[in-house]
Amino acid sequence: MKKAIIYINQFFAGIGGEEEADHQPEIREGLVGPAMLLNQLSDAEVTDTIICGDNFMGSNEEEAVEKILGFLEDKEFDIFFAGPAFQAGRYGNACGVIGKAVKEAFDVPVISSMNEENPGVDMFKKDIYIFPGGKSAAKMKDDMAKMAELGNKILNGEGPLTAEEEGFFTRGIRHQVWLEDSKPAADRAIEMLLKKVNGEEFKSELPIPKIDRVPIAEPIKDLSEATIALATSGGIVPVDNPDKIQSASATRWGRYSVEGLDNLPNREAGEFKTIHAGYDPAAADANPDRVVPLDALRAYEEEGRIGKVHEYFYTTVGTGTTEAEAARMGQEMVEYMKDEGVDAVILTST
Amino acid sequence: MRLEIGNFPVEDIVFGEETSYNDGLLTINKEEALEVVKEDEHITEADLVIARPGEEKRIVPVKEAIEPRYRLNGDATFPGVTGKVESVGEGRTVALKGCSVLAVGKHWGSFGDGLIDMSGEGAKYTYFSKLVNVCLVADTDEEFEREEQQKKNHAIRWAAHRLAEYLGETVKDLELKEEEVLELEPITKRSQDVNDLPSVVYVMQPQSQMEELGYNDLVYGWDANRMLPTLMHPNEVLDGAIISGSFMPCSSKWSTYDFQNCPTIKRLYAEHGKTINFLGVIMSNLNVAMDQKERAAMFVQQIAKSLGADAAILAEEGYGNPDADFIACFAALEDAGVKTVGMTNECTGRDGQSQPLVTLDERADAIVSCGNVSTLIKLPPMETVIGELEALARDGLSGGWADDEKLGPSVKEDGSIIMENNSMFCGDQVLGWSPKTMKEF
Numbered sequence: 001m002k003k004a005i006i007y008i009n010q011f012f013a014g015i016g017g018e019e020e021a022d023h024q025p026e027i028r029e030g031l032v033g034p035a036m037l038l039n040q041l042s043d044a045e046v047t048d049t050i051i052c053g054d055n056f057m058g059s060n061e062e063e064a065v066e067k068i069l070g071f072l073e074d075k076e077f078d079i080f081f082a083g084p085a086f087q088a089g090r091y092g093n094a095c096g097v098i099g100k101a102v103k104e105a106f107d108v109p110v111i112s113s114m115n116e117e118n119p120g121v122d123m124f125k126k127d128i129y130i131f132p133g134g135k136s137a138a139k140m141k142d143d144m145a146k147m148a149e150l151g152n153k154i155l156n157g158e159g160p161l162t163a164e165e166e167g168f169f170t171r172g173i174r175h176q177v178w179l180e181d182s183k184p185a186a187d188r189a190i191e192m193l194l195k196k197v198n199g200e201e202f203k204s205e206l207p208i209p210k211i212d213r214v215p216i217a218e219p220i221k222d223l224s225e226a227t228i229a230l231a232t233s234g235g236i237v238p239v240d241n242p243d244k245i246q247s248a249s250a251t252r253w254g255r256y257s258v259e260g261l262d263n264l265p266n267r268e269a270g271e272f273k274t275i276h277a278g279y280d281p282a283a284a285d286a287n288p289d290r291v292v293p294l295d296a297l298r299a300y301e302e303e304g305r306i307g308k309v310h311e312y313f314y315t316t317v318g319t320g321t322t323e324a325e326a327a328r329m330g331q332e333m334v335e336y337m338k339d340e341g342v343d344a345v346i347l348t349s350t
Numbered sequence: 351m352r353l354e355i356g357n358f359p360v361e362d363i364v365f366g367e368e369t370s371y372n373d374g375l376l377t378i379n380k381e382e383a384l385e386v387v388k389e390d391e392h393i394t395e396a397d398l399v400i401a402r403p404g405e406e407k408r409i410v411p412v413k414e415a416i417e418p419r420y421r422l423n424g425d426a427t428f429p430g431v432t433g434k435v436e437s438v439g440e441g442r443t444v445a446l447k448g449c450s451v452l453a454v455g456k457h458w459g460s461f462g463d464g465l466i467d468m469s470g471e472g473a474k475y476t477y478f479s480k481l482v483n484v485c486l487v488a489d490t491d492e493e494f495e496r497e498e499q500q501k502k503n504h505a506i507r508w509a510a511h512r513l514a515e516y517l518g519e520t521v522k523d524l525e526l527k528e529e530e531v532l533e534l535e536p537i538t539k540r541s542q543d544v545n546d547l548p549s550v551v552y553v554m555q556p557q558s559q560m561e562e563l564g565y566n567d568l569v570y571g572w573d574a575n576r577m578l579p580t581l582m583h584p585n586e587v588l589d590g591a592i593i594s595g596s597f598m599p600c601s602s603k604w605s606t607y608d609f610q611n612c613p614t615i616k617r618l619y620a621e622h623g624k625t626i627n628f629l630g631v632i633m634s635n636l637n638v639a640m641d642q643k644e645r646a647a648m649f650v651q652q653i654a655k656s657l658g659a660d661a662a663i664l665a666e667e668g669y670g671n672p673d674a675d676f677i678a679c680f681a682a683l684e685d686a687g688v689k690t691v692g693m694t695n696e697c698t699g700r701d702g703q704s705q706p707l708v709t710l711d712e713r714a715d716a717i718v719s720c721g722n723v724s725t726l727i728k729l730p731p732m733e734t735v736i737g738e739l740e741a742l743a744r745d746g747l748s749g750g751w752a753d754d755e756k757l758g759p760s761v762k763e764d765g766s767i768i769m770e771n772n773s774m775f776c777g778d779q780v781l782g783w784s785p786k787t788m789k790e791f
Contacts (some may be wrong), residue, residue: 126703163790170790173702176721176771177789178474185693186613186782189663189718193691194625196716197548197661205787206696206717208710 002155004044005075006035007068007082007098009091012137013051021090023053025064027071034084034144041148043155044079050098054090057097061246064094065101077108079151082128084113084143085120087135092120093251099128109154113143116169122322123249125169132169212323217344226343229310230258231333233318233326234284234291234350235276239267245316247277253316253329255336258309263295264288278319279350291348310342318349352533353585354442356422356526360449363400363482371521376446378484378517386516387486392505395456396488399736401468403480406733409452409466411459411741412775413503414510414594415478415605418446420518421590427515428590428606430571431508437570439585444521449482450607451517453503453510456489459741460501461748464600464775465767472729475774477783478607484517485736486510499746502564503596511593511606532585532619537629537657548660549627552584552618553650553683555675557598557667558635567604567667568593569633579634579649581657584615587631599748601723601777602695604667613782614663614693629657634679636672643675651682665693665780669723673707677714684713691716695778696788697723700770706788720784723749723772726757731765742769749773 010016010023012033031039032049039046050068057064080102082095092114099110113133114120121130129150133143150166153159160177163170188205195202220226237245243254256272258264265271267285274284274291289295292313300306314333318326337345361374369379380398387396401407419427422442426433455463466478473479490505535544556567558574567574569582570591582591592609615631622628634650637643654662662683666676676694683690696706696719706719742750743760749772750760760769771777778784 160789161791173791174696174698174706174722174788175702175791176725176786178785179787182785184613184782185718185720185779185784185787186617188787189614189691189693189782190617190621192716192718193550193661193663193689194548196689196691202716204715204717205719206694206706206714208712208714210712211710 002044002078003076004038004042004046004079004081004151005048005050005072005077006038006046007050007052007080007095008033008035009094010051010053013049015051021053021055023051023056025050025052025056025067025071034140037141037144038081038148041145043152047077048075052094054088054094057094058090061097065098068098069101069105072102072106079155080108080110081147081151082110082112084133084140084147085118086133086137086139087115087117089119092118093123096120096124096128100124103128109151111147111151113147119324121169122324123251126171129168131167212327220344223306224304225307227308227310227341228297228306229312229314229337229342229345230292230294230297230348231314231345232292232348233316234348235274235317236264236272236284236288236292236315237275239270239273241275245275247275247317249320249322250317251325253314253333255312255314255333257312258294259311261294262298264292276317276319276350291350293346293348297346310337310340351440351583351585352531353439353589355530355532356442356444356521357447357528357530358444358521358524360446360482362402363449363484369517369520371446371524376449376517376520383513383516386512387488387509389512390505390509392490392492393509394489394491396486396509399485399487401483401485401736403468403482405468407468407736408472408732408734408739409454409468409483409485409736410739411455411463411737411745411747412452412466413455413460413463413596414453414507415450415607415776416510416514417450417607417610418514418517419590419610420444420515420522422522427518428511428593430568431593432511432515435570437586438589438591439583443589444518446517446521449484450478451510451514452478452483452485453506454485454487454737455506455741456487457738457741458489458496458501459745459747460503460596461499461746462597462600462603463741463747464603464773464777465742465769466775467729467732470730470732472727475727475771475777477779478775484513486513487737500560500565501596504564507596532588534584534622534628534630540627544623544627547623547625547627549629549658550618550661550663551629551632551654551657551659552614553632553634553662553664553679554587555634555636555664555666555672555679556592556604557595559638559668559672560597561638565595565597567595574635577635579632579646579653581653582631582633584619584628584631587612588615598668599723599772601721601749601771601774602668602780603776604781605776608776608781614665617782618663629659636666636668636675638671643678646675647678647682650679651686654683654688655686659688661689663691663693667780669695669697670708674709677707677709677711680714681711691718693718693720693780693782695719695721695723695780698788699724700726702791719788720780721771721778721786722788723770723778725771726768727771727774728768729766735765739765742767742773747773
């Protein structure tokens with residue numbers, strides 16, 4: 001019989017709510033909480049339950065992942081489940097983080113379920129199977145049933161497992177398939193055309209993602225009076241990375257003072273470096289101004305071409321970061337900038 | 351314009367004394383046929399081999415496919431290629447159905463060449479496994495391109511067109527059993543009933559991205575790189591006015607056979623007068639520079655507007671860079687209020703995770719998708735190879751490789767192969783046959 005392992009949080013393990021959210025990762029042989037339901041529904045035997053507090057995963061991600069992967073090292077399992085996480089944001093994030101790590105380390109299918117509002121969906125739908133789930137645990141049975149059903153199909157070698165037929169969130173993984181009715185492309189095109197012409201609903205075979213366009217701002221009338229801020233997705237941070245910004249798929253950002261600095265002292269000087277995992281850090285570590293051009297902006301300030309450089313630069317990591325997270329972080333940054341009278345921002349990427 | 355095509359079904363092809371057609375059996379006098387092939391002195395070696403559906407045969411490198419045809423008034427079947435430039439699409443043509451002439455390199459392949467398996471798992475990847483194929487297996491003295499990845503393949507492609515015309519001539523005096531009539535009234539002379547239906551143009555973007563002449567699709571023998579979009583009668587496309595080129599990754603390619611039988615045109619004809627008013631074909635092209643792409647899209651838009659088209663079907667022969675032409679044209683048509691459906695394939699990579707087209711636009715809201723060029727395909731050996739199997743790995747075919755760190759060479763010692771869909775001969779069938787689509791996994 002095939003074997004499965006499931007990840008759940010401290011709440012569903014019956015350990016406790018918010019007060020126990022710092023619960024350390026543990027593995028228990030057998031079935032805890034929702035693992036029992038999964039074991040009934042799955043063709044696989046659920047052998048172990050992994051439990052971790054949502055806060056612990058959120059604040060000590062590296063440690064949590066390392067511990068859990070360690071638990072799994074000597075286990076035999078064919079498939080991994082996480083959640084369902086419903087609308088719980090931290091739980092969704094935890095399911096995604098651990099699901100992705102398990103998939104990468106052990107190359108087994110990973111299945112989860114989250115409500116569409118859960119930020120974990122956008123962050124991890126490309127990495128693992130995530131089903132659209134209910135808002136609360138009232139939907140436990142329905143959500144787990146979907147997870148188990150897909151798991152059974154995978155374990156039994158059934159397919160093709162398309163998002164359309166199975167119902168999981170699309171992952172941006174597109175492959176060709178032969179249509180069951182072999183309907184030729186010409187017939188599909190005419191049918192689509194007639195529907196489009198007649199104002200009926202039609203379904204494109206290549207849906208174009210909606211692009212969230214931002215209108216270009218009005219130009220600054222007088223730069224010599226303007227306060228200019230620097231912002232980057234290039235991951236420049238103080239060497240101890242005080243805000244623990246992630247090296248990829250970032251959800252956190254920071255702002256750091258440049259008051260009194262003509263340029264950004266480098267890693268060797270113990271001041272600034274990049275934590276961005278998506279490019280060769282050598283040049284940025286040697287001279288962080290290549291990513292956050294404070295030196296050039298100071299020169300403009302000196303020459304009177306701009307009014308002044310804003311006191312802080314704003315930073316996060318762009319690689320793997322979802323549009324939704326990026327937009328949220330941008331909006332949060334803008335609040336500070338507005339409050340402090342920033343007129344314009346130079347946003348550098350890598 | 352009225353075109354009558356007399357169809358002669360071919361169930362089998364054999365070699366014999368006299369080139370003749372009798373009740374579904376096409377007999378070829380090989381010697382005589384090869385004389386037609388060798389009219390061009392650049393053909394140094396040539397042979398004909400028959401490949402039937404279900405046979406354990408693998409054909410590679412395939413450069414072109416043509417349906418044998420003959421124009422009964424004696425004009426060139428392929429104007430500008432097998433004879434003088436004279437208009438086609440009107441009058442009478444005879445056709446041998448269910449078969450094709452394939453131009454196959456005896457040794458040498460090139461970027462745009464493809465592979466056909468006549469049976470087994472590989473057969474589903476190409477339409478041509480369903481036809482009885484006369485394979486013209488030839489070599490030439492075109493030394494200037496022997497080592498080039500891009501080859502014009504002129505001698506062998508033109509020889510295949512002559513051969514198709516020679517075979518088509520076999521039935522010129524025979525009594526017709528089945529005739530297909532293709533007739534569209536002039537646009538301004540249609541009845542009120544037809545005029546009241548939504549009017550539709552078919553916009554074709556044949557491959558024409560090589561700046562140097564000799565590689566691109568031809569329109570009446572004219573290189574499509576050197577033209578601006580123009581209005582054509584669909585009968586011209588079906589009757590040999592367009593000749594396929596020698597440039598594009600093969601699964602995206604539209605062979606001459608595909609043009610002669612274009613399923614989308616046939617389907618538009620079937621709907622004409624019932625659900626739509628089929629105005630005709632806007633023959634566009636594909637370009638390299640941005641201003642060329644924009645100019646072509648502008649011309650297509652203008653022609654569609656001038657005709658008063660309500661709707662359009664738009665198809666591109668290619669992927670990657672030409673996606674920009676496709677999307678620009680799509681957007682231009684939508685901007686002009688012409689409701690458009692696009693037909694294309696995608697390049698989502700072996701893992702399916704790449705952006706499907708190099709450029710996207712929200713206006714392209716209705717697309718029929720015909721396959722993924724980069725799907726990895728493994729196939730077992732075949733009993734017989736027609737052509738030279740090593741060409742797939744050696745000669746820079748778009749879906750083959752000499753070596754790969756993980757996958758090894760495309761051609762294995764036992765004759766099995768691993769390749770990308772890119773080199774399946776005309777595999778994505780964007781002209782309308784494709785039984786494939788793309789789904790999210």
